[in-house]
Amino acid sequence: MDASAQPSHAPPARPSPAPGTPAAARYRAVRARTEALCAPLGPEDMVVQSMPDASPAKWHLAHTTWFFETFLLGPREPGFEPFHPKYGFLFNSYYDTVGPRHARAKRGLLTRPPLPEVRAYRRQVDDRVLALLERGLDPEGAAVLEVGLHHEQQHQELLLTDIKHAFSENPLRPAYAPPLAPSRRSAPRLAWVEHEGGLCELGHGGGGFAFDNEGPRHRAWLEPFALASRAVTCGEYLGFLEDGGYRRPGLWLSDGFAAAARAGWEAPLYWERDGAGWSVFTLHGPRPLDPAEPVVHLSYYEADAYARWAGARLPTEAEWEVVARGAAEDGALADGGRYHPAAAGEQRPAQLLGDVWEWTASAYAAYPGYRPAPGALGEYNGKFMVNQLVLRGGSCATPAGHVRPTYRNFFYPEARWQFSGLRLCREARRC
Amino acid sequence: MDASAQPSHAPPARPSPAPGTPAAARYRAVRARTEALCAPLGPEDMVVQSMPDASPAKWHLAHTTWFFETFLLGPREPGFEPFHPKYGFLFNSYYDTVGPRHARAKRGLLTRPPLPEVRAYRRQVDDRVLALLERGLDPEGAAVLEVGLHHEQQHQELLLTDIKHAFSENPLRPAYAPPLAPSRRSAPRLAWVEHEGGLCELGHGGGGFAFDNEGPRHRAWLEPFALASRAVTCGEYLGFLEDGGYRRPGLWLSDGFAAAARAGWEAPLYWERDGAGWSVFTLHGPRPLDPAEPVVHLSYYEADAYARWAGARLPTEAEWEVVARGAAEDGALADGGRYHPAAAGEQRPAQLLGDVWEWTASAYAAYPGYRPAPGALGEYNGKFMVNQLVLRGGSCATPAGHVRPTYRNFFYPEARWQFSGLRLCREARRC
Amino acid sequence: MDASAQPSHAPPARPSPAPGTPAAARYRAVRARTEALCAPLGPEDMVVQSMPDASPAKWHLAHTTWFFETFLLGPREPGFEPFHPKYGFLFNSYYDTVGPRHARAKRGLLTRPPLPEVRAYRRQVDDRVLALLERGLDPEGAAVLEVGLHHEQQHQELLLTDIKHAFSENPLRPAYAPPLAPSRRSAPRLAWVEHEGGLCELGHGGGGFAFDNEGPRHRAWLEPFALASRAVTCGEYLGFLEDGGYRRPGLWLSDGFAAAARAGWEAPLYWERDGAGWSVFTLHGPRPLDPAEPVVHLSYYEADAYARWAGARLPTEAEWEVVARGAAEDGALADGGRYHPAAAGEQRPAQLLGDVWEWTASAYAAYPGYRPAPGALGEYNGKFMVNQLVLRGGSCATPAGHVRPTYRNFFYPEARWQFSGLRLCREARRC
């Protein structure tokens, strides 16, 4: 047994705070969960950056802290002084309004500040935020606090996907969490959930937190369609692969086939073939491919090609949302200690929230009437509205309570390191 | 006077064939126009490829011929034999269904076949096509003929944009066409054309030719909006530039600012500054910047940033189309011997068809219910439906009769060598 | 028979001028030979640049003319005016002293000036040079004339290697010259020419033209060694290849194995394998591999790996030179109309001059006491004295009379498009 590849500390199985919890308690809970997610990691694990898209765990710890310090404390603390004069440069992610910043691709070179100092940074900012909360927050401050909490939850998910990628680059194949027992469940038969279309309301309509890109609430016209009752499984995807799916340009978007050829893709990210068949690298270590589980770590191009092969298509985000609006939260989220999607249950539709992010056919764009917030927080979402595709539904790495039917995630079509899968859609059979 | 930089032959000023012309006459006219466009070019001009996006003029001559040979003659000529066994490899652009092909980036190395042989290829295929037309075409053949003719018109436009790019790379700054007289017109004041929105019909509804991506006809819900009465002018764009537009990240999409920095963009493509101010390289040679003319050779990123600076936005393609449906064809098209956009006239709206392609905010995607044609021609449009943005309206390089209100052009957001400009849009003022 | 792939005009078989010929006659002969080399090429062939290392034939025509215009006429013609104000920018290769220049990698975009204008440029400069010669040249001018003639001969060789590379990129596989009859000769048995070493004199010692890098004459100490009697043959090299030579890192320099892997080398450049075995693309078109001919189009890395496999090594340039000093000029040079190396004859040693350039183990560096000439011509050789390896002996593409035993050619170790082969060397057996 190879000690160096095993987790020495259990990852967290602590619940995300329920809505309605007082702000200070929610703040404490979210902040504590981020640190709990680092429990299985050593200082070396937390400093590396395995590709420019990913960030070191230590950087996630510091950046989320910088967010509260800069946007919440900065304008509200009398005589505000930052914890360290250079942290703004080091831990600003992309806010041009705030000032210059360290190069994204060099985050992995920040061996200093060392981890204990970043932890001290967190503690100090936490104390100051809690003191501010105690004094009471103005409405705008309350809104910034909410954004900051949901922002930190987003980084909790990234922390997991980023460390998974870093570990996958290590020939020792380290595990983040204890091994998963093999599943006994088989996937339920694929069924189709029909929707009659028409003039639909979309987007977040108020009531609870939402990011600015989820609104404004607006109308869209949909033709009748049918959405698959569950996500595509590994077993189904294997059929595509064994049918030569990766070698048949006619199944692919032109850019997709070129991207696959350039990168040498022959299977989803983290799939590995040896004499004994396919196995999959997970946060729980390598394990045999389970045909019942949703396929995950697909690029948009692979999701799109699979759908074409299956005689279907990807849903638009509007189609997805009108079905998901009332759906049960039945998929795996990150709070149960399982960091890998699980086979669907018997609900119809199943897995709309949780398990895997689902690529949609919709390019990430502004909703009609969308205006980014003024100031730096207006950079949060709006400036990324080109070249990316919308994913919906959350994944097994998403904190419980973070995702909702109007939630719009977005990535470039070649991204594969997120827990991204797909669900089929098709025109409704009209009789 | 530098002889080497001057055109030795006049470019064509021949009209495109009117609709209703018999097929053989239209075929002859379209084919002849392609060759006429090459009149100002020498054999050396016609072999080079100045970047992978562009193709040599000789390649355009051969590829459009291969299109008719392969898709029209191939299935219909008894005992069909291709003109040359390797031309399929050399002149197939991207049809995987048909077979393997030469690398796109190496088209400029095809010094052989020499130009006279490519001209012989054209003549032979023309004779065979005309013989086929004389015998009468089956309906599918008639449809392929139409696609072939519109396909060749698309390459006529590319031939112009590609040679413009090639000439721009030559320090001698050659001209394709005789110098243009300075314009005396000033641009009309910008006005706003309001539209009440609602449930609109979009896409091509039959009646005349359309590409498959223009359909099917479908419904979409629009909120009220106002579209600018004309395209953005060089003078207006200069205001953006002089206001530091290229140095202010807050005006740009994140990918756009990065692309501009990487490429060192400080002005539209073909703008040049010297002591005497701005000049613009055109197919008629360099000339002083005319503030009344539409700005052209913008990337999507620049168009988007300009719109944000101007307190407006780009229209969606649906918004553009519902306004353009009944618009006059008042903009410059390529048949008048002017290969540069002209200042708008007094119509409202003006320039919707002609002058400059207008970037829209819409990612290029399938319309609801879209199905590509079966077989190789299904590759014509559908496989490019990702990562590109829709442009509408045609340009001064588009053959007359080629463009229409439902026509969807599409390019990557960083593309600048097409005649691409923009028109502003905004939410309607609600009172 | 594919007309487009065949040469329409015979390439030149005219002799290079003999030493002692008057300057004007030699000037005329060298200049005429360059143009004769272009006879088999069309204008399209002459404009392309198939890689940054190569230059278009038209560019060679113009650059060699610019050399005489700038360095010979410029300082000597009263009221000198260049033929064209921008040609200095276009056709300066690398002389920083003279002024700025066009980007090397963009030489292939110079469709203008068209070929007839470049020919007019040649004629005008020829007239002016001949008028100058008639008036008589100062000694420095006479020296510049000599450099210019040898410079043009170097470009004659490059013109051939560059068009060979361009044609090799064309799937039609055009031929520059008529097919070669198959050789009947087999290679003579490899023998070893021993040399006792000691304190040797090296470098050019006066008497006839030499480039500055061939001097000064100097002493070097050599240990006894033995040089192979002829170049390595294709048949011998095939042995290396079939023994897994390209897959065994232990035979290679580390940089060499990495370069081969990166580029996917599995055989010399221009070797192609199909069902019928190996064939070789030549300036005479494709032909079956002839085991008796010298292997050619090797990188330094391949030459070095072959030598190691053969239990020998490459000679240093000093070792090569002391043996070559009295050698016969028995190898093929470019004046016989054969542009491909031929099997060695029975001389011992054979092929030292002609057939293939021979990689030596010597990095290209200054001889002791070397000083580049003052002014622009000092840039001719000296500034390239790093990162390149010396080749000796001339090739089948070298004009007769151009090469000599002290001649130092130099290329980067990964270069393969020159007619580069090798000859083995080893320590002398001491008894």
Added chain:
Amino acid sequence: MDASAQPSHAPPARPSPAPGTPAAARYRAVRARTEALCAPLGPEDMVVQSMPDASPAKWHLAHTTWFFETFLLGPREPGFEPFHPKYGFLFNSYYDTVGPRHARAKRGLLTRPPLPEVRAYRRQVDDRVLALLERGLDPEGAAVLEVGLHHEQQHQELLLTDIKHAFSENPLRPAYAPPLAPSRRSAPRLAWVEHEGGLCELGHGGGGFAFDNEGPRHRAWLEPFALASRAVTCGEYLGFLEDGGYRRPGLWLSDGFAAAARAGWEAPLYWERDGAGWSVFTLHGPRPLDPAEPVVHLSYYEADAYARWAGARLPTEAEWEVVARGAAEDGALADGGRYHPAAAGEQRPAQLLGDVWEWTASAYAAYPGYRPAPGALGEYNGKFMVNQLVLRGGSCATPAGHVRPTYRNFFYPEARWQFSGLRLCREARRC
């Protein structure tokens, strides 16, 4: 005062073992010194790789251990078992004979094995080596032990240069060692040490350890020359810089000027200019530029350009060696706790051993009669004998006792992260 940028533990000031010390004691001393060098580093510092040329400190710890395990223990321990089955893959640097290996550029992703496990690896291998030494070593084993010790000393120097580079990438500018007091010494006047040349003996002739590339001892003929009495200083180099040295192509090798332009070099690596003038980043943190100290962190190209500007040249390695043969070891070496070169003293010549590695004009190549050792250790030096230049003399990062007059270091001409400087040479004035 910024704690995160300060060293928390003193680096070692322990002497390297004197020659003649028993093997076990020398082994212990060398091994202990490597670990002592890591004392100022945290686990995060030790895992990063700031560029492919550099390696993580942890990797150096493991690789040097793997060297003893594989080459010393492997063939000699009965029933040898490696410490870990995958460490051979992870910590083999470049020995193809031994087996496949991890990608060099991904060494920084090895967060596992964690540092404590690598330390356990070191301890276990140390115990086994010492047990082997106690039993007595065969002569070949004794030779491998020596190579292993000198190999580890080489990595001690690399560990310092690599962490310096990593720290330089951190905007916090961490220091490895305590600040240096400003020097009061000014540089001695430059004098010239003349040598009469002639037939000289070069290379290692036996007596003490040497790497295989230092032999065989051989003869070379040298012309009279004069070598500078000390290294070039920062003050002198500043003269070159202020004279426009970086902008004048005539001073540079062609490849050098291109490399400088591509990389944007305007000064040596680690020089920084602000309002207060030049400062230099050192292992002791940033400090003002001291004109008396040797200039360091130059590429070969910069060294060569400086020499040309100064009207001199770089010495060949032969010239350097014949002068250095009897030189005093007066330069700073790494055992005194100063990791930065110091101003020369009054010896003539000074600084030949220590302070800065000195670029020579000699390409790294085999000496006459050189044969690499059989087996894997033959890969140590020989396969790198192309594309690199020889440096001589050791530096302030070299362990005392490691360098000698015949020692040949070698790097690519663009490498700047080693402690590389230069010493001038010129032809002897003959009267």
